[in-house]
Amino acid sequence: MSENQIVNKEDLVVRFAGDSGDGMQLSGTLFSDASALTGNDIATFPDYPAEIRAPHNTIAGVSGYQVHVGNHIYSSGDKCDILVAMNPAAFKSQLKWAKKGATVIVDIDTFTEEAMEKAGYKENPFTDELERAYTIIKAPITSFTEKIGDAQGVDKKTADKSRNMFALGIIFYATHKTLDHTFAYLERKFAKKPAVITLNKAVLTEGYEYADKLEVMHSHIFEVAHADKMEKGRYRNITGNVATAWGLLAASEKSGRRLFLGSYPITPATDVMVELAKHKSLGARVFQAEDEIAGVCSAIGASYAGALACTSTSGPGLSLKSEALGLAVMTELPLVVVDVQRGGPSTGLPTKTEQSDLDQALYGRNGEAPLVVVAASSSANCFYWAFNAAKIALEHMTPVILLTDGYLGNGSQLFKIPSMKDMPEIKPRLAKENDPNYRPFRRDEEKFAREWALPGMEGLSHRVGGLEKCPDGPLSTDPENHALMTKNRQEKVNRVANYIPDQEVTGNPDADLLVVGWGGTSGALTLAVEEMNNEGKKVAYTHFNYICPLPKNTGDILRKYKKIVVCELNNGQFAGYLRTQFPECPMTQYNKVMGLPFEVGELKEHFTKLLEK
Amino acid sequence: MDTYGFHSIHGRACAIATGVKLANPALSVWVNMGDGDSMAIGGNHLIHAVRRNQDLNITIFNNEIYGLTKGQYSPTTKFGQITKTSPYGTIDYPFNPGELVMGAQGTFFARTLDCVPQLSTDCMTRAAKHDGCSVVEVLQNCVIFNDKTHAAITDRAVRDDRTIVLEHGKPMLFGKNKEKGLRFNGRQLEVVTLGENGITLDDIMVHDETTEDTGIHMMLAHMGGDLPVALGVIRNVKKVSYTQLYEEQMDEQMASGKYKCMDDLLNSGDTWEV
Numbered sequence: 001m002s003e004n005q006i007v008n009k010e011d012l013v014v015r016f017a018g019d020s021g022d023g024m025q026l027s028g029t030l031f032s033d034a035s036a037l038t039g040n041d042i043a044t045f046p047d048y049p050a051e052i053r054a055p056h057n058t059i060a061g062v063s064g065y066q067v068h069v070g071n072h073i074y075s076s077g078d079k080c081d082i083l084v085a086m087n088p089a090a091f092k093s094q095l096k097w098a099k100k101g102a103t104v105i106v107d108i109d110t111f112t113e114e115a116m117e118k119a120g121y122k123e124n125p126f127t128d129e130l131e132r133a134y135t136i137i138k139a140p141i142t143s144f145t146e147k148i149g150d151a152q153g154v155d156k157k158t159a160d161k162s163r164n165m166f167a168l169g170i171i172f173y174a175t176h177k178t179l180d181h182t183f184a185y186l187e188r189k190f191a192k193k194p195a196v197i198t199l200n201k202a203v204l205t206e207g208y209e210y211a212d213k214l215e216v217m218h219s220h221i222f223e224v225a226h227a228d229k230m231e232k233g234r235y236r237n238i239t240g241n242v243a244t245a246w247g248l249l250a251a252s253e254k255s256g257r258r259l260f261l262g263s264y265p266i267t268p269a270t271d272v273m274v275e276l277a278k279h280k281s282l283g284a285r286v287f288q289a290e291d292e293i294a295g296v297c298s299a300i301g302a303s304y305a306g307a308l309a310c311t312s313t314s315g316p317g318l319s320l321k322s323e324a325l326g327l328a329v330m331t332e333l334p335l336v337v338v339d340v341q342r343g344g345p346s347t348g349l350p351t352k353t354e355q356s357d358l359d360q361a362l363y364g365r366n367g368e369a370p371l372v373v374v375a376a377s378s379s380a381n382c383f384y385w386a387f388n389a390a391k392i393a394l395e396h397m398t399p400v401i402l403l404t405d406g407y408l409g410n411g412s413q414l415f416k417i418p419s420m421k422d423m424p425e426i427k428p429r430l431a432k433e434n435d436p437n438y439r440p441f442r443r444d445e446e447k448f449a450r451e452w453a454l455p456g457m458e459g460l461s462h463r464v465g466g467l468e469k470c471p472d473g474p475l476s477t478d479p480e481n482h483a484l485m486t487k488n489r490q491e492k493v494n495r496v497a498n499y500i501p502d503q504e505v506t507g508n509p510d511a512d513l514l515v516v517g518w519g520g521t522s523g524a525l526t527l528a529v530e531e532m533n534n535e536g537k538k539v540a541y542t543h544f545n546y547i548c549p550l551p552k553n554t555g556d557i558l559r560k561y562k563k564i565v566v567c568e569l570n571n572g573q574f575a576g577y578l579r580t581q582f583p584e585c586p587m588t589q590y591n592k593v594m595g596l597p598f599e600v601g602e603l604k605e606h607f608t609k610l611l612e613k
Numbered sequence: 614m615d616t617y618g619f620h621s622i623h624g625r626a627c628a629i630a631t632g633v634k635l636a637n638p639a640l641s642v643w644v645n646m647g648d649g650d651s652m653a654i655g656g657n658h659l660i661h662a663v664r665r666n667q668d669l670n671i672t673i674f675n676n677e678i679y680g681l682t683k684g685q686y687s688p689t690t691k692f693g694q695i696t697k698t699s700p701y702g703t704i705d706y707p708f709n710p711g712e713l714v715m716g717a718q719g720t721f722f723a724r725t726l727d728c729v730p731q732l733s734t735d736c737m738t739r740a741a742k743h744d745g746c747s748v749v750e751v752l753q754n755c756v757i758f759n760d761k762t763h764a765a766i767t768d769r770a771v772r773d774d775r776t777i778v779l780e781h782g783k784p785m786l787f788g789k790n791k792e793k794g795l796r797f798n799g800r801q802l803e804v805v806t807l808g809e810n811g812i813t814l815d816d817i818m819v820h821d822e823t824t825e826d827t828g829i830h831m832m833l834a835h836m837g838g839d840l841p842v843a844l845g846v847i848r849n850v851k852k853v854s855y856t857q858l859y860e861e862q863m864d865e866q867m868a869s870g871k872y873k874c875m876d877d878l879l880n881s882g883d884t885w886e887v
Contacts, residue, residue, distance in 0.1 A: 037885055227887070236884045246878065253875045260636050280863050281870020282878065285635055290661035294628035297621070297658075301632025304619055305640065309632065327622050417879045455617035455633070455640055465620025 005219045006176060011070025012224045013077035014171060016164075017094040018086030019056060020049055020063040023164035027084070028065025029412075031171055034181035036237045036414055040069040041227035043379070043523065044412045045076030045597065050267070050350045057110075057118045059089045066097070069175075071225040074530075075523030076411060078599040081222065082174060084167045086110065086141070088119035095134075103135045103220050105170055107163065109142035135220060139210060141166045148202050152195070162203040169207020176223045179204055231416060238415040240379035240408035241271035244312075244338055247386025249282055252308045254387075255394050255426035260307035262287045262298030264317065267350040268406040269340035272312040292320035296337070300324060303333040304464065306454035308390055312338040315357045316346065318401075322364050325399055329369040329489065331464040332441070332450050334393035334400075334428070338386065341405040341520075343595040352595025353407035355519055356570035361401040362548055362577060368486050370493040372396070373548040375403040375519035380415040382408060385545065387423065394428040396496055397449040403547070405520040405569075407597045428452060434459035440473040441485070447499075448492040496549050503542055503551035511538035513610055514561035516587075518544035518574050521598050525567060528603035537611055544574070550581070558585040563610055565590050567603065624655030627662040630669050638856050641670070641741065648675045652688040652708050663717040666745040668856035672737070673710055673750045674727075678759035691762075710750045711834025711847060715827040721747035722834065723846040726767055727754060732778065732844060739846050745854040752842075766842050777841040779833065781849070784817040787841050794818075795840070802832055802840060822849040 014031060016024040025046055032042045047064040054061030068077035083098040085091035087110040098104060116125065126136060141163050149159025165182075172179055182204060190196040211217045238246075252259035261284065263273040277286045285307070289295040296311045303309035313321065318339050328335045341357045343349025361373045372392050376385035382404055389402040431438050431453040440462045441450050453460035462473050468485060470476035507515070507529040517525040522543045529541040542557055544550070558564060558578070566575035567590040575589045590606050592598060621629045630644045644662075651659045651673045662669055678696065679685040685698040686705065693702040714722045721743040723736040733751060740747035752763045766775040777787035777795065785795040786807075794817035796805045805812045824830070830848040872878040 033883060037883060039887075230887050232887055234880065234884050234886055236879075236882065246875070249878070250875050258636060260632065262632055279870075279872065279878065280866035281872050282875065283863075283867070285859075285863070287631070287635055289628065289631075290657055293625060294631070294658055294661070297625040297628035298632030298635065300621075301619070301629035301634075302636035303632075304629070305633040305636035307632075307636040309636070323622055324625065331619075417884060420875045420879075454637075456637060461615050461617050463618035463620060465618075466622050467620060 004221050006221050006223045008223050008225070009070070009081075010225050011068060011073060011077070012082070012175065012222050013066060013068050013080040014082045014084070014175070015064060015066045015080035015094060015097055016084045016167070017062055017064040017090035018084070018164070019089070020051065020053055020061045022063070022086045023161065024063050024065050024086070027164045027168045027171075028067050030168060030182050030185060032067045032069070032412065033185070033237055034172070034177055035067070035069040035175075035224070036235070037181055038177060039226040040224055041071060041073040041230060041414055042237065042412070043068045043073045043076045045407065046410045048351050057087050057089050057115045059093045059119060062090045062093050064094060069224050071227050072229045074527040075597070075600065078601050082171065084171065086163065086167065088116045088121060088125065091125065092119045092121065098134060100133055101135070103137065103174065105137045105139055105167060107141035107167070108138035109140050135216060137170075137214065137216065139166070139170065141207075144206055144210065145203050148206055149199060152199055152202070154195070154199055159199065162200050165200045165203040166207035166210070169204045169209075170211045173208045173211035174217060174221055176221050179208060230414070234417045235414050236417055237412050238380055238383070239271070239410060239412040240376065240382040240404055241269070241340065241410065242275050243380055243382035243415065244376070244386045244402070244404060244409070245272050245275035247383040248276070248308070248310055248336065248390060249279060249284060250383070250420065250423055251387045251390030251426060252283060253420065254423055255308055255390070255428050257306065257308040257394065257428055258283055258285060260285045260287070260299060260302035260309045261312065262289050262295045262302065262309070263312045264289050264292045264295045266292070266314045266317045268342055268409050269312045269314045269317070269338065271409065272338055272340070292317040293324060296321040296324040299335055300328050300331070300333060303328070303335050304331070304455070306452070308336070308394060309334065310336040310338065310390075312340070314340050314342045314350075315344045315348070315360070318357055318360055318364065323366070325371065326365040326367060326369050327466050328399040329365065329371055330466050330468075332397045332489070332492070333464075334397055334452070336386070336389045336393050337399060337401045339401055339403050340409040341403060349595040351406065353405045353520065353597055354570060354593065354595060355403070355405060355521070355568050356573065356593070357403065358547070358570065358573040358577070361403055368490065370490045370548070372398055372400040372493055372496055373403065374400060375545055375547055376408055377519055377522035377543060377545055379408050379411045379413040383415065391424065391426045392496060394426055395449070396447055396492060397429055397452060398493060398496075403519055408520040430454070431457065431460055433457050439471060440464060441469055441471045443471075443488065443492070446495070448488060448495050494549055497552050500546050500551055502553045503544065503557055505540050505542045505557060507541040508533050508538045509540050511540040512561065513539050513563045513565065513607065514558070515539055515541045515607065516544070516564060516566040516574075516578070517541070518547060518568065521567060521569060524598040524600050524603060528600045528607065531600065532604055532607060537608065539607055539611075547574075555582050558582050564588065565607070565610055567591075567598065569593065569598070624650050624653070625658060626650065627655060627658035627669070627671065631662060631667055634667060634669060634856060635859065638668070638860055642668070644669055644671045646671065646673050648673065648677060648687045648689040648710070649679050652710065652713070656688075660713065660717040663714055663719045663746050663748065665855040666718075666720050666852055668744060668854045669746050670740050671746065671748045673748065674753045675710060675750055676753045676755035676759055677762045678755050680755045680758045684758035709835060710748070712831055714748045715831045715834060715848065718827075719748060719848065720745040720850050720852045721846070722750070722830070722848045723747070724750045724752065724834075724842070724844050726752050726763070726776075726844065728767055736846060739849065743849060744857070745852055775841050776844050779820045779822070779843055779845040779847060781820055781822045781846065784814055784819050786817060802836065804840060822846050823851070825850050
């Protein structure tokens with residue numbers, strides 16, 4: 001290795017982009033795992049098309065994976081320092097995500113006339129202007145990879161599957177990292193296919209060495225700061241969907257209730273079910289139902305029979321579950337509904353993120369049908385919010401909707417591994433066998449929740465169902481009773497507020513401007529507010545995880561600020577919800593409905609304008 | 614009866630029962646539905662419960678009408694029948710629940726009449742004993758909105774000639790004096806009379822409810838018109854139930870699975886100390 005100039009950076013964003021079969025998701029995952037293991041904080045953002053294999057070399061088929069590594073990482077980053085573009089379509093569509101001056105690595109072999117035409121290029125894309133604006137490395141990735149394959153007796157088509165390893169090799173060189181972690185991964189993953197290990201290791205190494213031989217690379221090696229602000233402890237990398245699944249498992253262990261998940265596959269929520277299906281040894285009873293309705297209904301049945309019952313879905317699936325959610329409200333059974341939100345309405349943008357199911361979660365049922373709504377705000381804290389949703393459901397005898405989104409669910413983050421003994425207790429409200437005073441809808445004074453008598457328990461046989469009941473259990477259409485039961489169901493949900501912590505304000509609480517966020521946008525909002533305060537622009541920030549009911553001090557916070565901006569990835573659903581409860585507080589909105597997460601830059605720009613007004 | 618009950622939402626009873634059984638396989642779970650519930654709004658749930666062969670006992674009270682909404686045609690209403698929503702006669706071809714169950718690879722199907730309590734009790738008892746999904750169709754009258762819909766077979770005057778009660782291992786005989794029987798003529802079932810045209814007991818088919826092939830059971834379930842409507846247990850075959858397979862997998866994983874508790878899982882794979 002010749003004399004290198006290493007550029008030290010607090011953080012670095014790398015974006016891998018290629019055709020949807022090019023293995024970009026894997027490259028990104030391997031890079032983020034290697035970074036985490038070598039001491040960086042990380043956040044990732046997979047940005048992939050809905051089509052499994054869109055037509056080859058088209059912009060519709062471009063699959064991206066962004067990794068943000070560094071000292072203290074809140075979000076997956078706005079724009080990238082290094083872009084890998086495996087074909088002309090990726091180059092054309094992804095260059096807008098590169099910072100000016102970014103290192104851009106392209107597989108120059110793919111820039112054939114035909115592929116460039118498919119990407120919409122009429123002439124050579126590498127204009128002088130572009131070459132000046134970026135450091136473009138035109139690596140012959142395909143031909144190098146095929147040559148290595150040839151030497152090992154592997155045909156071109158098979159060898160091409162390892163092109164991503166060449167690119168990854170370059171990235172490891174450019175980020176001053178070793179190949180050890182990926183070697184270990186390959187050995188583990190392909191233990192039964194030694195030829196695959198040999199090929200991929202050789203291509204990865206070749207990519208690394210290719211970079212070493214490039215003069216330009218020597219001044220473009222980035223050493224990213226290690227995470228030194230992280231709390232001591234044991235860490236792992238985790239995606240939001242896996243964290244959600246694990247949170248439910250943890251709640252099952254803690255509550256002593258069998259975990260049941262009844263679900264139907266739907267993007268981007270499927271991985272919650274996929275993960276739980278692996279864990280029968282931990283008692284997870286997963287049922288792949290015939291449709292979304294059967295998913296939630298089987299969960300309601302399981303809940304009636306005494307399980308910690310859950311169903312996982314995304315927007316259109318939640319629509320299908322609406323009627324059954326009304327039944328869960330009416331029967332006052334514990335139920336956790338995980339909604340990994342995606343772009344809507346209808347099929348919408350299945351693989352893209354959005355926060356537009358809030359109204360549906362709050363109001364999407366017939367009748368007066370209140371339930372609890374909570375939202376996770378990072379991939380890692382999906383674990384705690386899933387746990388928390390289950391705790392509320394079991395202790396307050398109510399369905400709970402947990403809102404996450406595609407960004408949190410598919411994205412990953414470092415997760416400080418908790419010890420189960422430190423997790424809060426969960427005490428399900430089980431009735432006592434042969435209790436002569438048991439009544440199905442008798443409530444306790446504090447929580448206003450009913451007791452859970454399970455089929456098979458002696459002396460408690462009873463009926464529940466969708467028809468209105470009186471507190472003692474039998475059906476009733478009495479007008480006064482309906483009014484009372486409606487009030488009681490609402491009161492039970494309202495009283496959950498007595499068991500949740502106060503809402504907090506971060507940033508500079510004495511600012512004029514209060515930024516309000518909820519759910520999956522906390523990374524970008526936190527960073528935007530932090531940077532502005534560091535720059536001397538005073539901004540306060542409050543982020544909501546408890547949506548319904550809201551923390552009891554919400555009004556006190558909102559009434560303190562002259563200017564409020566509610567930021568969300570929809571057209572203003574949370575803002576509307578807050579306005580109905582706090583009409584005295586004037587609120588502005590910052591909304592984005594593009595299927596993409598917030599960027600720190602756009603937020604700061606908007607907040608700065610608000611401060612200047 | 615000392616039972617727990619869940620009056621669910623229209624059509625979803627099978628799905629809810631599926632969850633009950635999965636959460637607590639020790640329970641004896643019964644699902645009560647009508648022809649609208651099971652054949653229309655909840656048709657999907659019924660066929661999948663039957664296909665999985667989950668250990669549920671399903672009864673379908675078939676009165677060939679939507680009674681609770683006051684008289685609209687159902688998926689089992691006779692073709693051409695005039696109802697509130699078919700003032701000029703239905704042009705919907707009806708379902709035969711038995712055929713639907715066979716088509717979904719059902720392992721137990723029985724049919725009974727509301728007016729013959731003993732036969733109903735027999736069918737329900739057999740259904741309860743069946744390991745797997747059992748479906749019992751009860752041909753039921755709706756006094757208000759579809760009176761006498763089954764009268765053509767249930768009236769005492771005609772019942773013996775228009776219905777046949779099948780019994781496993783016994784010849785398929787019917788009629789007041791068991792003088793008539795069913796014969797398979799190589800292409801289809803036909804009614805023959807003992808002693809006529811040289812017909813003897815040897816010509817009469819013997820009912821085998823356990824044959825795996827659905828062919829003959831489908832033919833029996835389909836009967837009507839010139840042929841007597843089949844009652845009793847038409848099909849009862851052995852096939853490992855979903856419930857049993859599920860519990861076996863659970864037990865195996867609980868015994869041999871890598872992770873015994875959440876702490877194991879949380880600390881599995883790539884982790885590191887900060």
